Amino acid sequence: MGVGEILSYGFIQRALIAGTLVAVLCSVLGVFLVLRRLSLIGDGLAHVTFGSVALSLIMGVNPGYVTVAAIPLVMLSSLGILKLTEKARIYGDAAIGIVSSLGIAGGIVLASVAGGFNVDLFSYLFGNILAVGNTDMIIAAILFAVVLLAVAFFYRDLFAITFDEDLAKCSGIRTTTINTVLVLMTALTVVLAMKVVGIMLISALLILPAVSALQVARSFKSTIIASCCFATISVMIGIFGSFIMNLPTGGFIVLINFILFLLAFAWKYMRKGRV
């Protein structure tokens, strides 16, 4: 089947557009998250949505709105993670683990109390890149605009804080505010982008393109650009490749991301002669 024919399908077109939008915004956020050792936050917050689902069904929320209902809880959890790293002097990964486990446990307990569901709410929470609807496209576009504008606006502050938080404070940067913006945006991204392309892709797109970019980076700015490129390439190759090879798209995109990482790593190794 030729490329033209593959592109003739609406679901493929939407997958490409929504997938690319989500990939770019995740890969940009991912650079900051990975450098701050918060890489698993995407995974962790996704587990928190488990708890929010249970909360939604207890409150009798219409399944179509379960995503909206999840947003405040996930945002709160992301702030919780931030607070834990600041006050309790716990590293990011442990803080994420704590909040994530709490989300799942809370969800399980609440779900059991609620006595059953009307639908499998998770299928409403987690999208699929091959089943992107018009609402999903709009969500992806708005999220893309919001995240990229925010990152562009706060770029130098984010860069400073990521480099060294004390130095940033001594430059008069309000580190608490910027950190809050970063995690809240991540929370919003996780919940909304998850609805568009599903959970596995979000987690992967927040981590892998950034890590690959770090292998080949020649400057901070170029790292961010490289991250976007890796993410976009993975989505394009992933969609077309999965079609031609008849494989599930989401998983294939993640695999491509990993292959790109290996290539980036090999390139760095050859260039520098050392790991």
Next chain:
Amino acid sequence: MPVELLNIEGLWVRYNAADVLRKISFRVNSGDYVGIVGPNGSGKSTLIKAALGLVGSERGNITLFGAPLESFTEWERIGYLPQRLRFFNPNFPATVEEIVGLGLLAGRRLPRKLTPEDREAIEKTLETMGITALRKRIIGELSGGQQQRVLLARAVVGGPELLILDEPTTALDPETRERFYTLLRDLNRDRGITVILVTHDTSSIGTYASRFIYVDKEIVFDGTFDDFCHSEEMTNLFGEFAQHLICHRH
């Protein structure tokens, strides 16, 4: 009429129910070159961090450039070089240029973009520090001495009036150390930048600082080098041999 840049009064800092700093009071005026020395664990770094508001205190008043620390906002007047970067990642993907550029954030409105004048300032600072050739290099690839010069460049590029450095030469070999101190001396002498330098390298400080403060949880001594060397009290405290060693260099 000397301008007071930093004034600390009655500072007490506690951590985990133990005193880290007690009754610290001193003042730094414009043009000073103050060395803060003391043994390990004496609270020197904490003192700096408290002065900059990075660490909280039990008690005490701190004013910067005449304004109370809590309401101080003119951070472009201060350049800070911390002892070690909090989570220093040797693979941090930033070039020397980009890092020096980070010194130009204070006192600007978001999004704090770099102007052509800024780029010129960065150029000049790179030159002064002798790191122009390194501008596109990733910071992690540089030697310890080069990294320190980059961080110093970052601290001074914005033209601060006060430069605070916390043990900047610990990991450097003697030759590099000397060059660093020479740089500082030039900044202080020629550009009139006030320097506060924390170090445990007591001997070399004598060569450069106009005044030094000995801290060991409290201020043990605060005065000029001459005073130190001729003080009986100090002889008693340090022993003749040590005192001689410190003062001999002067």
Next chain:
Amino acid sequence: MKRMFFLVSLLFLLLFCVSCQKKDDGAKGEKKLSVITTLFPVYDFTREIAGEMAEVTLLLPPGMEPHGFEPKPEDIFRVSKADIFIFTDKYMEPWAADLVKVVGNGKLLVIDAGQGAKFLPASGGADEHDGEEGAHGHDHGEGMDPHIWLDFANAQKMVDNIAGGMAAKDPANRNYYLKRAAAYNKRLTALDKKFTEGLSGCATRRFLHGGHYAFGYLANRYGLDYRAAYAASANAEPTPKRIAGLINQMRSSGLKHIFYEELIAPTVADAIARESGATLLKLHGAHNIARDELEAGATFISLMEKNLENLKVGLQCR
């Protein structure tokens, strides 16, 4: 720090109370047999057969998608306290064998409702006729399609197995169970006839499903051509080629309807419908039901009757 400790202990107290409350519900001791069934079909059959003589409960909570189900400690506890445990077939509940081993209660009677049923091999779904791909058998791994209850002859075998088991466990009420089983099977026969008649004389024999390959048995029994978006487990991921294949088939066969399944968000069916201009119709696989449906008194037969109506619309039958 102290405040943190207080909050955490409060949380634990709350969780403890909640879990205590749930246990109370299970301890209603009466002389009735207590039967635990896994999925809705066995639940419905069993409660029909058991009537007043037993307390029948559903292990799977309503609304939960069963292909990914793993029993919790609470479930193991409930089964250990029961007299009879009934599961569908070993391909549908591969975890049942382990659960039974763990429970290790000598008094527990375990009924494999699917024993002796006619099994069909698991199929990928849309593969055979497209000529676009050749791989088969992506499923649980054992190779058999587990959805046996959707062939009503199999359902009758299940009813017989259940009745036989209950009679063996509770010989005093043997006649009661067997009589009720026979009556129910008669209803299943009538249902089967309705399907056969209703699905003859249709404009097309082909129906497409934007969900997982659940209706193989039903299609097989009534000679229908069934394609699904993905394989036997609802958690499997569809491939783009398969979705494109379904879209093409919709267009080439001129189908005006596409079916979606119960409980899951119908996003894939939606995507296919959008591109082929079709409308969505629900086909209930009866794996599990929604809490509302359970409360409204839905039964296996009522669900199948609704399915028949929708199939008649989709296949454009007279």
